[in-house]
Amino acid sequence: MKTVLLLVLCAVVAAACAFVGAVLRGRNKRLLLGRMHGIGSSLSEEFGISVLCSGVGTPECIEALLKSEYTRFEAVVVLDAAGASEAFARLTARYRMIRVEWRGSQEFPEIVVRSLWRSRRRSCRRLVLVDRPQGPEFAPADDWNAAAAVAAYDYLLPVDGRTCLLPDAVTRLVAELGEHPYGTVAWVRSYVGAAVSLVAREAVLAAGGFGADWRRGIGRRNRIGLWEPLAYRTDRPHAAKRCRYATWGLGLLVVGGLAAAATATASGRWTLAAVPVTAAVVAGAVLRARQAVMRVAGGRCISIWECKKSLLKNSQYRGI
Amino acid sequence: MIEQFYIVYTLCAAVLACGFSVGVVGAAVRERRRTGRDARLRTEYLHTLMLALGGDGTQVPYFPLFGRFGSRRLLCEAVAGVVAITYGLNDGLLRRIVAHYRLDRRMLRQARRCRGYRRAQALAVLACLPADESVAAAVAPYLRSRNRYVRFHALAVQLSVDPSHALQRIGDYAYPLSASEVAELMALLRRGILPLAYGPLLETRSLNLRRVGLAIVRQFGIEEAEGRLLQFVADTAHPALGREALYALCSLRRSLLRREVAVFITEMDARERRALLRCMALEGYAPTTMQRLFEEAERPYYETLVQSYKRSLA
Structure with a gap:
């Protein structure tokens, strides 16, 4: 029994160390890519990315999307002009959108799109607005399918109304795609921060759209996982306060774990001491990883578990 | 036990x-x-640098608090930042500053001490500093690093130290350049380190140099290179290069109704053909061009793309 417990504790510590190592490597790579100006500028034109937005109606989020310096990039925003008429009117007025012609897509024939709009402002040429009826059984996956039907590029990045991309997320994804031969990467996801996935258009098409579990058809060799944040959640009003409490809590856990272990070892109970000291290692690792993630996110409070939580809690995000 | x-x-x-x-x-x-x-301190150093560059440029300026912890790194980053964003700058004064404060030695020491991406970061800063020949020799071992970013930035340091041998060094680089690395090389080109002559680059046998040449053709819209691009498309030994050449032709909006292009397209798989159709629609090609290059079964797809395409209507 004692041997099994020791092995389990060793495995936990090894996992914590590997996690911190991966997050720190991700941070260092992100900082390095921040110095490489060629990737994000017009010089790199190898890969195109279409960001598919469902439920994103606030100008702040849309402008955050349009800030990207990468040229082969577009933001396709899906809204219901009938259901959210005010937001729709506000957007069309703000970005001087005009209605353009659109014919039904061959790739997603069942998708209903009322109209397609583009901006006349030169600075917002990369913004596309899709007017689509969103019924009572609304699911973001349907919006993403509609946006994918009008998207122009080979890689799709679906985001929902509660997720905001970090300013350098697109550049980071392009750099990751650029490291591999063309067409070999079908899915890039981040294990840290809000749930975001970059998917090859063909992989989504092969699965019949975002509603189905499109991940099954993608081979392990075609998947890439990043240990750095690409997006953050906007629906957390007390994120900063929570973040502070979490930091203090983890700090206390480290100190408490070490103190408890010291007490147990003083009385010669080494087996008992191993458990709190493992807790202290895990808490210390999480604390260090949080710090690195926040540095990458420009000081924003990003929970490193958001990705997993959103997957478990909400079935409509299944597949992202 | x-x-x-x-x-x-x-x-x-x-x-x-x-x-x-x-x-x-x-x-x-x-x-x-x-x-x-x-x-x-970074703002202060940048301000001092700009004032010195704006002056007669004879005296090495004094930087306050230099010698304190971290100040040397800040000065390195300030000089590297100025070099990275200015084109055609006379680097005489910056060279004297680097030599006087021994900034290149500092970054070399940091590259030696660190590993992985941190070493690559130090080399990236070093690549922007006007340094002497000895630095190129000092970074040579990093050209064989397992980390591709370390390898590439070591190459960038050598290119910036000795621009006259830039093409030879890229040709000798033993690893294939990625798309982002080619983009970085193009940024170096804009700084005046690489020659703009695309012809010799396209004629060479080195795939890396050919890729740089293709990037120059694409970036500067050199239509005279059409013949060479078609040769790349026809070359079956390097299909990836052929694909890049085809996309370069597309971005130049040259006529694609050529035998080489038609043969290349018939050998593409369905996924790549659809991607090419989307690119062609984006660049404004007419359905008649697509009709002559693609099969009848693909007609509804490209017609939908062209007729509903947003670009032509905005």
């Missing part, structure tokens, strides 16, 4: 937990310094 293992484990884990705690505190202190003192 197991008790002894527990003792060893507990001690090691306690050391690890203390290490993490020290790391957290250290990172917090660094972060506070970075947003406080470092930010002010």
Whole structure:
């Protein structure tokens, strides 16, 4: 029994160390890519990315999307002009959108799109607005399918109304795609921060759209996982306060774990001491990883578990 | 026996937990310094540099608090930042500053001390500093690093130190350049380090040089290179290069109704053909061109793309 417990504790510590190592490597790579100006500028034109937005109606989020310096990039925003008429009117007025012609897509024939709009402002040429009826059984996956039907590029990045991309997320994804031969990467996801996935258009098409579990058809060799944040959640009003409490809590856990272990070892109970000291290692690792993630996110409070939580809690995000 | 293992484990884990705690505190202190003192000092150094560059450029300026912890790194970054964003700058004064304050030695020392991406970061800064020949020799071992970013930035350092041998060095680079690395080389080109003559690059046997040549053709819209691009498309030995050449032709909006292009397209798989159709629609090609290049079964797809395409209507 004692041997099994020791092995389990060793495995936990090894996992914590590997996690911190991966997050720190991700941070260092992100900082390095921040110095490489060629990737994000017009010089790199190898890969195109279409960001598919469902439920994103606030100008702040849309402008955050349009800030990207990468040229082969577009933001396709899906809204219901009938259901959210005010937001729709506000957007069309703000970005001087005009209605353009659109014919039904061959790739997603069942998708209903009322109209397609583009901006006349030169600075917002990369913004596309899709007017689509969103019924009572609304699911973001349907919006993403509609946006994918009008998207122009080979890689799709679906985001929902509660997720905001970090300013350098697109550049980071392009750099990751650029490291591999063309067409070999079908899915890039981040294990840290809000749930975001970059998917090859063909992989989504092969699965019949975002509603189905499109991940099954993608081979392990075609998947890439990043240990750095690409997006953050906007629906957390007390994120900063929570973040502070979490930091203090983890700090206390480290100190408490070490103190408890010291007490147990003083009385010669080494087996008992191993458990709190493992807790202290895990808490210390999480604390260090949080710090690195926040540095990458420009000081924003990003929970490193958001990705997993959103997957478990909400079935409509299944597949992202 | 197991008790002894527990003792060893507990001690090691306690050391690890203390290490993490020290790391957290250290990172917090660094972060506070970075947003406080470092930010002010960086602005100050940049201001001093700009004033010196705007002056007669004969005297090496004095930088306040130089010699304090981290100040040398800040000055390196300030000089590298100025070099990275200015084109056609006479680097005489910057060269004297680098030599006077021994900034290149500092970055070399940091590259030697660090590993992985941090080493690549040091080399990236070094690549922007006007340094002497000895630096190129010092970074040569990093050209064989396992980390592709370290390898590439070591190459970038050598290119910036000795631009006259830039093409030879890229040709000798033993690893295939990625799309982002080619983009970085194009940024170096804009700084005036690489020659703009695309012809010799396209004629060479080195795939890396050909890729750089293709990037130049694409970036500067050189229509005269059409013949060479068609040769690449026809070359079956390097299909990836042919694909890049085809996309370059597309971005130049040249006529694609050529035998080489038609043959290449018939050998593409359905996924690549659809991607090419989307690119062609984006570049404004007419359905008649697509009709002659693609099969009848693909007609509804490209007609939908062209007729509903947003670009032509905005």
